[in-house]
Amino acid sequence: MTNKFDEDSRERMLLAYLRGELDEQDVRNLRNEVTDDEEYAERLEHLLLGVPDKGQETPAPFSLTEKQQRAILTRGKWKMRFTNSAFTFVIFFLIGALLLLVNGWVGMWVYKDQFKVTEDIINFTQPGVSTGSSGSQVGLLYGQIQMELREQVGAEQQNVGYVESTNFLWSVRAEPKWANGVRETKLFFRYPTDEAMTREETAYLRTPAWNTMKKLHEGTVSQLAISFDRPMTYVDYIKLISKHIPEYNVDTLWFAVDTGVEAKEREQDGNLLLSAGDVWGYAESRLDYGNAPIQVNGEGDRRAAAYLAEMKYLSEHGRLAREIGRGILSHSDPKVEERYAYLKEKGVRIYGAVVTGPTKELLKLEAEKAITAAFLGKVDWWNWERPAASGTQLNW
Template identity: 25%
Template sequence: MSDDWKEQLQKYYKGNLPEEEAEEVEKDLEKLSAYQEVISEELEAETESSNEDLPPEKIKRILDDGIRNARFSLAAYVIMILLLIYPILTVTSYIYYGWHQKAEDLIQVPIQTIYITEPNVSLEEMDIERTFGLFTFEVTMDLYKRVGKSDIKQGDWEVIYQYDDAEFPKRNYISENPPQDIPYFDTKKLYHPEARITNRDMDAWDTLDRLPEGTVAEVYVSLNDLIQPGNAKEIIEGLDVEWRWYAIDTGLEASGKSLEGGYLAPIGYPAQPDPDAWSPYNNREPNEEQFMESLVFLKDYEEQATNIAHAKWLDLEHRIDYIKNNGLNTYGGVITGPAKEILKLKDNESIRTISIGEVRLWNW
């Protein structure tokens, strides 16, 4: 549309055109109206024709394609959001476990729990693995027992934390005599002098006598009296054997029951210092001092330690107070050495009863 015609049309609407020119404009407008009517009719006819020509199958396919594309778009948006959220949660999880060395403390809980609640069991630093997830933390450890002069692999524990809460460990044992998941009186191997013996091995000394000359053994020894750990060496004086672990009197062992009345497993500490600097019983301090440090540390994580240990009650506050007031005294523990050397303790008046643990061929 030219500018001249627009100007003429404006004059027409304002009534400023001569009659002859106004008639020409009206004829042009009639032509435009007829043209617009024809265009509208043709478009309407084409639309109706296209709708009538589409079969139901094609319409369904078009709708299905639309739904599928919508679902794909939604899934893509969800994946994109998850890809953005996952790194944020991962970083937050690392910050959570790294804050105030939380992860290091949680690693120490199963380590120190094993040393004080598992007689004659030790760990190797290279066999301790840790894995972080989204607010989860997993510690896997291989457990060893000293039998003779060799550390025999007993199995492995897998401890999983959800935030700070420790789940019951997954324990995989490869030894012939693994401990019970939940110990009870009839599985007891160490007895306080005032405790009633419920699981005496009447043939233990005879078994040692029948073992071949070239064997070494792990033996649980219960004493007739409480003694200081430092004096325990006098019991094996002159014999080619060694103490591996001391069971400590904490005021509850005579009854063998926790403050709540449940079965109370023994606690104690290694008799020999560990040459590895990472160990909680290294050469830095005497083992009895490090034992007390372990108890104080675990008291702040007693719920986790109780979930991890075979023992279902630890009563650490009571035990710590008792030891502080009465000193460290042992009622037995674990020794190892040649079977025939241990047999020489049969007539020792200090010994109340024994229980045989692992036995191996000569490695002394």
């Protein structure tokens, strides 16, 4: 370690060398010292490349040999390259860390809402279909959610595909992937228009379903979409169905609800038929009722409140609901805000339902005069007695 006196002496030696004041022996000694001492060489490099002090003559850099000058300059270039590389690495590292933080924040922020909105749009616009198990993956500024789509026929849940919802930053899209590439839509609903029609005028909307069910074997179960001549409450619906079928012989899978938009969508010709995407409602088993369990055939007000709360949530996330809705509903606007405003004013009124159970039990509804339309969905072999254990293994 050198003291201040030695440093001053070495500095004066360098300046004397650059002014050409050293004899030949001192020059050789200095050159050897510069070669062996990297710090000394850096000081010489600084003096060679720097600007001289005011009043001093410009030193003659050619006092060093060409080889020594080249070595000093090469050392300086590599030092600069290393400094630049380290600086670049730190910059990219910080940018990467920032992107990961942003991606994690955006992912958490988008995922929760994206998941819930996708689930609601499916459960509210696809009669007889509900969401099941789900999975997700999150990448850099990218996320993907997959949800199983289920359809109940009798007592069994059947996989009918899945819905895929992806996002890149705030851009979101969703698309259902139906088994075999398409959903066979057979569940239609007649919207109760103001134009009064007789049972004879609407018979063609019921007769094919009843006739088919009469020909089906007793050991079958079926899906059935039924429509009523007027909107009604949940309690009214239960009373109507219970007149014909015991509650243990029928499951209600989905309700068609008047949201005020249906009548505006198409010209009212007396028989306004709506199907998946056009009709709105809810799968009651998929609503969030909180921690307390709900009565099987009761608490109509609580069911309505749960559905209204979900519609409010969708209206508060209008942009997300529109982007996801356009993918699921064939590019049409879901008009969530308009539907929610109507429901909040008029209440939750049911005008149709998807039911499932033993075929011959469902056929008893033929006697109900309030039913204006009936469309038969899927039919399967008897499965009404639920097995002790069952399951489905998916491979996506």
